[in-house]
Amino acid sequence: MAVLVALGAFLMTLAGGFTAQRVTDRRHLVLGLAGGLMLGVVGLDLLPEALEAAGTEILGVPAALVLFVAGFLFAHLVERLLAHRHGAGEDARPALSPGLRAGRTPEVGLTAAAAMVGHSAMDGVAIGAAFQVGGGMGTAVAAAVVAHDFADGFNTYTITSVYGNARRRAQAMLFADAAAPVAGAASTAFVTIPEHLLGAYLGFFGGALLYLAAAEILPEAHHAHPARSTLLCTVAGVGFIWLVVGLAG
Template sequence: MAVFVALGAFLMTLVGGWTARRVTDRRHLVLGLAGGLMLGVVGLDLLPEAIEAAGGKVFGVPAALLLFVAGFLLAHLVERLLAVRQAAHGAVGHEGRTPQVGLTAAAAMVGHSAMDGVAIGAAFQVGGGMGAAVALAVIAHDFADGFNTYTITTLYGNDRRKAVVMLFADAAAPVVGAASTLLFTIPEPLLGGYLGFFGGALLYLAAAEILPEAHHEHPARSTLLCTVAGAAFIWLVVGIAE
């Protein structure tokens, strides 16, 4: 089931890359909705489950929360080191940029997508409801991953062929990551810690990348409504599952 669901992430990544070549004025609404879905999954489903599964505390703080903060900070560190946001926002052209930097940044996104797949498989080991919720969040933000992978590669002066190769690598990575979890079962405390760590990284992507991008050129009320609708939908899903 995890691998089958990961195929949805594969397709959504390709859709994001295709959209990068044919941008429309509706893209901000899709990104706004994706940000809301990710926020809802992290705050309403992923983090509570991680705290329960991880168990004990470390110096008075639940281990899952410490790893949640670590995931957020690591995502921030990686973004700062590779300057992903500046490239994705198109702040400057590719003149004077090194093509290898664009490929490195795109490769980092491929690695991140592989971990998305691991998160899907790990969540399905907890239960079908958790797996579906995490898969929904991954699929939602993989649109932005595909869009940014293609954009970053080309903005640094790489040709279209290399951008397409990186896009397909990014699309296949979640499937590979999900398939890897069929080979082992993650102990519950470790699983809770990983889900907490993944939740922190996911929240960073939503708060620092996707939502700012959604409002970058279209600070419309409709974008905000899409974000609220995404979070409310996850609340509805969690309520029905309970």
């Protein structure tokens, strides 16, 4: 049953990715919306779940928040290291494609998209675990996952392509992200993940996602088009996630 329900997440993720792909002529609006969706997912979905699931404290600070900061710093470190490596060979490489600023390295986009795939797999695990508790719980969790997987697909395609990866790579990461919930749900027939480890993962992933949204996606959205419409798209993205979380609760 959990695997069948996860197919809904598969389709919703693809729908989000194909939407992002079709509106490339309004790239700044896409990035503004993606940044808002990412901010909403982190602040209104991932962090509350992480704080509830992790439970323990480290030197008086909730473990989920410590790992949240660690995830932010890790994403910053990875991006800087990859950008430095990219810059070292810049003179031997062709010019950057239009719309891609200096310092944008395709590896960062692929790494971020891979993290999104991992998150989607954990969504599938959550569906499977909820159905193990009961049908009502499984249905509620599945509805929440399916609802926000549109945003996951949108963000996965956007964050892969904005770093200069070819369209084929972005589509491959999108399909991987779509298939991940199905694989995660199927895995619950064999594996159960302790709740505190799930909370730690959500905190770490939330920090990394916030870095990408605040330090990369949103500045890029306003780089060439500092328009009011871009800001409105960001606010709309946050509002959409708030609505989804509120209805799912």
